[in-house]
Amino acid sequence: MTGPLWTAAQAAAATGGRLVGGDSWQASGVSIDTRSLEAGDLFVALADQRDGHDFVPAAEKAGAAASIVSREDAGTGARLVVPDVLEALQRLGVAARERSKAVRVGVTGSVGKTSVKEAIAAVFRASGPAHWSVKSYNNHWGVPLTLARMPQGTARGVFEMGMNHAGEIAALTTQVQPHIALITRIAPAHLENLGSMEAIADAKAEIFAGLAGDGVAIIPADCEYAPRLCARVNESGAAFLFEFGRARHAAVRILSWDQQATSGRGRFDVLGRMVDISIPAPGEHQAHNAAGVMAACVAAGIDSARVADVLAGMEAQAGRGASFMIELDGGSARIIDDSYNANPVSMASAIATLARHTPEGKGRRIAVLGEMLEIGESAPERHRELAAPLVDAGVSAVIGVGAMMEHLMSALPGSVKGAMAASPADATDRLCAMLRPGDVVVIKGSNGSGVHKVVASLRNGAVNAVIKG
CATH class of the missing domain: 3.90.190.20 (Mur ligase, C-terminal domain)
Structure with missing residues (x-):
């Protein structure tokens, strides 16, 4: 039987908060939404579109173990009182990262980051204790929430990182400190905010700034901004660079691909090993995404044949084909x-x-x-x-x-x-x-x-x- 995700003492030490209304609680999860909160969760009263403090009574009624609040009068049950709730969540996430030996993968990109993250998560789940971002929890609260939910015994975790403006991914990657950082693709998304494709490439490349020691940077070889991304990798602490795509020099190279209406299949050269790939999902982008997944998973120590087996069993997701x-x-x-x-x-x-x-x-x-x-x-x-x-x-x-x-x-x-x-x-x-x-x-x-x-x-x-x- 696994132990609690957080004890009162651990959460207080991580956040620097003050325990009120009880100091012996144990939390089995972390939640920011009373609609999905499960009994035993630690409720985090974030102030986003609505003030989470207004929902502390509902969280307590639903069986929350405790609540992280900045207003002591927000509830009557066990509370962890902190000056800033978001900062406390971030600190909780950092503490979860530091106590775990998990290999962490960070994923960003203009296109395909959620699909790639989901595929990497599927491979990780098939290879041991895994942790991953749910849905598209990739922003200023989604990333620290995902970190804070990571069990200590996790072997591998994958974290999606999104952005609308420059500097946002830099803040997220600093929290995750991934061992492997992957950019799926550079495309004209958020061009209105960033002004140029070069600025988009630079914003996505911020993910490399948080790489842990001996980290692996993974970029799309066929992208016209690949040289720019390479330059950003060289400026970071990355020890290794993997490229994926159709280019001859790619570490994971797409040798052939036949895309049908609802599936695709082909052959990859994975660091000199020939691997047959089959994807039961539609879209011309499937080969590209699969190559990125392969690069990240192999970098995380998983055999390429196992990666191929998991990809062959994946289906298209709602909203994504x-x-x-x-x-x-x-x-x-x-x-x-x-x-x-x-x-x-x-x-x-x-x-x-x-x-x-x-x-x-x-x-x-x-x-x-x-x-x-x-x-x-x-x-x-x-x-x-x-x-x-x-x-x-x-x-x-x-x-x-x-x-x-x-x-x-x-x-x-x-x-x-x-x-x-x-x-x-x-x-x-x-x-x-x-x-x-x-x-x-x-x-x-x-x-x-x-x-x-x-x-x-x-x-x-x-x-x-x-x-x-």
């Missing part, structure tokens, strides 16, 4: 759910995935596309540029959500039916009105566009749909 069928009168239609966020690179990949699906009978290819946000002054042009790949993919109709999609509509030729939707609900209505058996639909857009709500509506019975799976 998972598909399902809905029943219509006279047949069914396939929905490809790629609705979790978008930028020009990931949008092109989603359209390419749609192109690989062959509609049945009189079915058509349809795209429901939400606007791409935070891509800066080039946004109108970036949206117009989607027209050509949509035509090449044989798309018959496009439903746009968000003001920027007007630029795409104006660029579509007469052969493609374009329609603007006033909202995700309107997009759902428009799609349901046009759907017919044999259709294949891809749904893609930035989170702020709300197109994920179209997927949710379809799953919840729009057009009287019955999910087959």
Whole structure:
């Protein structure tokens, strides 16, 4: 039987806080949300969109072992009183890192970081006691929360790190101090805030500044900013550099890849060893992501054949390429759910995935596309540029959500039916009105566009749909 994640004495020592209302409690987890809090969790009363102190009574009622608060009067149960709750969470995370011998991997990038993190986590779970970021807990509270939840006996952990502005990843990597730091790809995401692709590359490369001694830096070899990333690696304390991709010099080199509508397979050269790879998921990006996963896992001491075995058993995630069928009168239609966020690179990949699906009978290819946000002054042009790949993919109709999609509509030729939707609900209505058996639909857009709500509506019975799976 494993011991507690945190005792009162350990948490107080880590945070420098003052124990009130009890000093013998033990916590089995750490939570910031009373909706998902489990009995025995340590509740952290963060002030974010809402003040967590308002929810301390609910946490106590749900069985929290104790609460970290900056206001002693926030509850009546066991409390750990600190000057600043977020800083206390960060200190708790650092203490968890320092008491563990886990090999830590940090993952960032403009595209694919959550998918890559999930794949690395799957490999780690198959190889011993593992810990990983849940969902996309990759920001100023998500990273320290993930650290604070890490059991002392963890063998390997993977931590996702995201950013909107320069300097944010530097703060996160300093907390994690990864032994292995991976950049998935550099793409025009958050261009509006950072101003240039070079600035994006520099911001992502901040992850190398936190590398632990003898650390391994992993970068995409085929990226045009690879030389810039290499320079940042050289400025860091990294002892080793692994590159992955199709370039001849890559440590993990993609020798061949055959991408089908719902899966892909190929061969990699992994540090001189030939390894066959199979991915049961759609998307042109799968080979690239798999190579990054392979590089990180091999650097973490896992055999390449084991990595390949785990990748072969992974399925596409909701919002990231998972598909399902809905029943219509006279047949069914396939929905490809790629609705979790978008930028020009990931949008092109989603359209390419749609192109690989062959509609049945009189079915058509349809795209429901939400606007791409935070891509800066080039946004109108970036949206117009989607027209050509949509035509090449044989798309018959496009439903746009968000003001920027007007630029795409104006660029579509007469052969493609374009329609603007006033909202995700309107997009759902428009799609349901046009759907017919044999259709294949891809749904893609930035989170702020709300197109994920179209997927949710379809799953919840729009057009009287019955999910087959």
